[in-house]
Structures are given as structure tokens and as C-alpha cells.
Amino acid sequence: MDIGIHLRTVRKMHGLSQRELAKRAGVTNGTISLIEQNRVSPSISSLRKVLAGIPMSLGDFFTTDFSNTTKVFYGQDELTNLGDRDVQLWLVAANRRDRSLSVMREIYAPGADTGDEMLSHEGEEGGVVVRGRIEITVGGSRQELGPGEAYYFDSSVPHRFRNLGDEACEIVSANSPPTF
Amino acid sequence: MDIGIHLRTVRKMHGLSQRELAKRAGVTNGTISLIEQNRVSPSISSLRKVLAGIPMSLGDFFTTDFSNTTKVFYGQDELTNLGDRDVQLWLVAANRRDRSLSVMREIYAPGADTGDEMLSHEGEEGGVVVRGRIEITVGGSRQELGPGEAYYFDSSVPHRFRNLGDEACEIVSANSPPTF
DNA sequence: TTAAACTGTTAAATATCTTATACAGTTTGC
């Protein structure tokens, strides 16, 4: 395993610059630059600090495989979990490089909310509600969707997802270019 | 996680001295001593070398938990695999410290052989064949056992296990004091 | 076009880790 390239991949998957990660991790940006170039072999303590800034455990770091494969089918356990407690987020084919699409399985716990600092990013995204209900706000429009209903919008328009019910809501979504 | 104590535990679980591991790993015994005392935080490259001498991957090292717990029940996936391709070996309660017993589930592939350099170690051991057949040689005695049959002997007497059939053989065994 | 804020890289100084070597204690076998 190539530590440097792997760290670079992990960092970029989380949308962080070397300096931003360095600040969160409590190391200097130069350290991260040197590690990613494999010009040094970091000490466990500093790699641990760096990963804490992502955040990711050493175990996850050394067991996650982003190497490009020709894998086509993925079991539930083979999806990469990127979310938190309230919003679970499984990325399909996370290991594949240069994807043009991020396809995700998302589960919003009751009360889950992506926040009132509305999301906004490059590209377009769409999805279908599989289970439960979810309130989606896109720009000035707001709508509550249920199973079988769907959405599609320009990601640069500020948007927000909220589960107002008391049942988990499952969505299958996709965006391009890939957020992750 | 305490890297030093963890490495020491892993090393001892595999019955290696600091010097023996150092030789296999291509580092000096002093390095291992310092790491185990947490007086240094090893570089990834040297930790990788050290683990290669065990052998164990960085991923396994950082995901294996030997911390003492009060765990009582273990699923199949919660057993610690210590064997190789031919002789699979799952240790029960590997995480528990100061066990007085090693209980194991072992599966011998067809043709598997613990080798003609007969095993010999401190303590006593016994087991029951669960599936398949296995030839066991203990000292001057040799016997082929099948399902429901069992063995028990003094581990210091040289012994050998061979699966002569073309079906895998599964054994549940125990030894004391613990080999692992 | 420009400045400001960002991106990643680099060289020298500093801090840390690894080795070489020695030490003291324990175990093994005669």
C-alpha cells in the first residue's frame, strides 16, 4: 500500500486542502505535503494526528482500499460509509478512480437535518425516496416527498434535507461531478 | 490505543522474543524495546517492517483489539484467526488477558499436515473431532479419528496432525497453559 | 488588471527515531 497516495486520496475524498487538514490535525502543511509525496515515512503519532483531522481511525485508514478495480457488484457491506449518526451515507464504488458520478444510499434518521446553512456545490443531483418521508428545500421551493417520489436539481442552488417524521427515510441519490 | 502495549501483546501472542522478532523484521531489538515502552512513536515504515516479521498487516494491527473485556459470547466472526491456508485456527477469547486456557476451532484442509518436525511444547491439550477424519501421531502412537472421537495428551510429547482424506476436518481443541 | 487568498512544494534548522553497543538479569545444560 502506498501511504502517500492513499492519504492524498482520503484527504481529497473529504474535500480538504493540505493546509485545512494540517490546521485540523495540528501539524504543518509541509508535513502533509512530504507524506503525500512519500518523501518521509510518518511516525504513527503524526499519522494519527493527521487522520484525526479527517477524521478517520488508523484501522480504517489501513483497511480502506481505494485502488482502482473492475468491481461491478457491491454488497451492502461493500459500500463505503461516509455519513454520521443522523445521516448515514453509503457511497457506491468508492474505490473506483475518476468516477463521473457519485451514487449513494442515504438514510435520514427521524429529525435528521442537513442544516440551515444550506448546501451548495458544483454539479447536479437527483434521487428517489425509497422509504419514509423527507422535506427537501431547494432555493425558494419546498416539498415533502414520500416513497416512489423523486427530485433533481442544480447543486449550486442552496438546498436542505430534513426528516420531519418519526420514521427513518431512505433515499438513493446520485450527483455529478462526484462530490466524493 | 496504546501502540507499545499492543505490539508487546501481539508479539507475545506469537511466542516471539524482542530479538527473534527484530531478526525476522530486519530491525534491531532496541527499536522494538523502545516502541513497546512507548518511548518512541515508530515510523510507519519501521512498524510495517516489525509487523511483517510476525507476520501481521497494519490493518489487522490497528483493528485487532486485545483489550481485556468481560465478553462471554463470540460469534464465528469474532474469533481470532491465527492459522494459515491449510490449517485454519480460530482462537476463542483472544482479547482476554491472562487466560489459563486456549480454546480453538481448527479446520484442516485435505492434505494439511502440521509437519514431520513434530510439535512439542509445554502443557496439555485435548480436543474432539467435529467433522471429517484426522490422523494424529503422539509419541509412538498413531490413530485416525473421526467425528465424535477425541484426544488428550501431554503437549511436551512430540505430536503431529495430518488430514489424509479428501474432506476438510474440523476440530475443537483446547490447551493449557495457553499456546496463544 | 490587480490584490488577496488560496493551492502545493521546498530548503535549512530543529526534533525525533533507529542503530550500534553495552549492560544486568534469567534460563539452560553440564
Next chain:
DNA sequence: GCAAACTGTATAAGATATTTAACAGTTTAA
């Protein structure tokens, strides 16, 4: 008892990693 072979530890010298500080290129917004 004794020597030989082992155990883990400690220290100074050498090798390597990390920081500091500067550099050049890109992006953003006025």
C-alpha cells in the same frame, strides 16, 4: 557452580522526520 545463551533495557551517534519560512502558481473578487 559455571558458562553459554537467552531475556529486556539504556545510552550516544547517526539517520530520519517535522517545523519554520519562503517560494511560485492558481483562483476569487473587485
